Amino acid sequence: MKKFLHVLMAIVFAMVVFYGTAPSDVQAKTIFVTIGTGGITGVYYPTGGAIAKIVNKKRKQYGIRCTVESTGGSVFNVNAVMAGDLEFGIVQSDRQYQAWNGLAEWKDKGPQKDLRAVFSIHPESVTLCAAVDSGIKKFSDLKGHRVNIGNPGSGQRQNSIDALEANGLNYKKDIIAESAKASEAPGLLQDGRIDAFFYTVGHPSGAFKEATAGARKVSFIAIPNVDKLVSKFPYYAKSYIPVKLYPGAVNDKNVPTFGVKATFVTSIKVPAKVVYAITKEVFDNFESFKKLHPAYQVLTKKSMLEGLSAPLHPGALKYYKEVGLK
Numbered sequence: 001m002k003k004f005l006h007v008l009m010a011i012v013f014a015m016v017v018f019y020g021t022a023p024s025d026v027q028a029k030t031i032f033v034t035i036g037t038g039g040i041t042g043v044y045y046p047t048g049g050a051i052a053k054i055v056n057k058k059r060k061q062y063g064i065r066c067t068v069e070s071t072g073g074s075v076f077n078v079n080a081v082m083a084g085d086l087e088f089g090i091v092q093s094d095r096q097y098q099a100w101n102g103l104a105e106w107k108d109k110g111p112q113k114d115l116r117a118v119f120s121i122h123p124e125s126v127t128l129c130a131a132v133d134s135g136i137k138k139f140s141d142l143k144g145h146r147v148n149i150g151n152p153g154s155g156q157r158q159n160s161i162d163a164l165e166a167n168g169l170n171y172k173k174d175i176i177a178e179s180a181k182a183s184e185a186p187g188l189l190q191d192g193r194i195d196a197f198f199y200t201v202g203h204p205s206g207a208f209k210e211a212t213a214g215a216r217k218v219s220f221i222a223i224p225n226v227d228k229l230v231s232k233f234p235y236y237a238k239s240y241i242p243v244k245l246y247p248g249a250v251n252d253k254n255v256p257t258f259g260v261k262a263t264f265v266t267s268i269k270v271p272a273k274v275v276y277a278i279t280k281e282v283f284d285n286f287e288s289f290k291k292l293h294p295a296y297q298v299l300t301k302k303s304m305l306e307g308l309s310a311p312l313h314p315g316a317l318k319y320y321k322e323v324g325l326k
Contacts, residue, residue, distance in 0.1 A: 092263070155200060276316070
């Protein structure tokens with residue numbers, strides 16, 4: 001009996017020693033985080049993938065496993081992050097502003113005070129593409145036509161409405177407004193089921209490569225009264241569509257428009273060490289990150305701290321202070 005007890009105690013002691021002195025990278029549980037993006041033909045999805053790829057290279061060091069989810073866009077991402085269904089989300093700068101201040105979709109819910117900014121990414125242009133055979137040559141020609149303005153819950157939908165209203169068009173009365181996702185719009189245009197569509201996106205975009213490569217000829221339409229929009233809304237800026245990226249379009253020069261920025265957001269409830277690790281890996285590998293998508297070529301480290309309305313998450317702020325960006 002005594003021998004049995006000695007053996008049992010030896011086993012228990014060995015287990016205590018093993019688990020009590022296990023290396024932290026073995027003992028620590030993996031933290032799973034998910035980034036909410038957008039449609040797979042936009043820039044949000046590959047952006048989320050680029051961030052996840054960089055972070056996952058240091059999975060053993062940080063104990064963080066990063067995954068990406070295609071979602072309905074900015075509004076969905078804010079709400080999912082606030083609900084704890086996503087740890088991070090890519091959100092248009094205007095939607096970040098509205099969520100933080102309790103405007104637009106958050107008017108009834110009130111200001112989203114748990115929302116935190118991490119960094120901003122690429123500029124996004126409000127882009128209007130129309131079929132040549134529809135007769136739409138200028139913005140005012142949209143009247144009476146079937147136009148996709150974006151699905152509810154996407155950032156682009158409000159951009160479309162703002163552009164229309166700035167030019168005296170009511171989306172409920174003056175056009176036949178469709179609410180398809182951005183990824184569906186090029187196919188709808190080529191199939192003749194819509195005449196034009198808006199999409200707020202960084203360029204080059206897979207959606208517009210698809211739209212301009214079809215048998216139905218298309219053109220980009222300039223959006224007038226940009227000065228009016230920029231002066232009214234603090235999150236908008238002048239922009240243009242670089243038509244050289246889309247040789248299939250009939251345009252022969254860049255098309256003026258306005259735009260926002262893609263921003264990377266989280267919740268104050270997400271641990272600082274997680275936000276710090278992701279921020280550090282993106283900025284420490286800045287040149288590699290820029291090469292992951294053509295839309296990032298205009299980025300600077302300084303510009304990635306612009307266009308943010310919500311307060312910086314403490315984890316991100318810690319890194320920025322360490323490297324002198326704040």
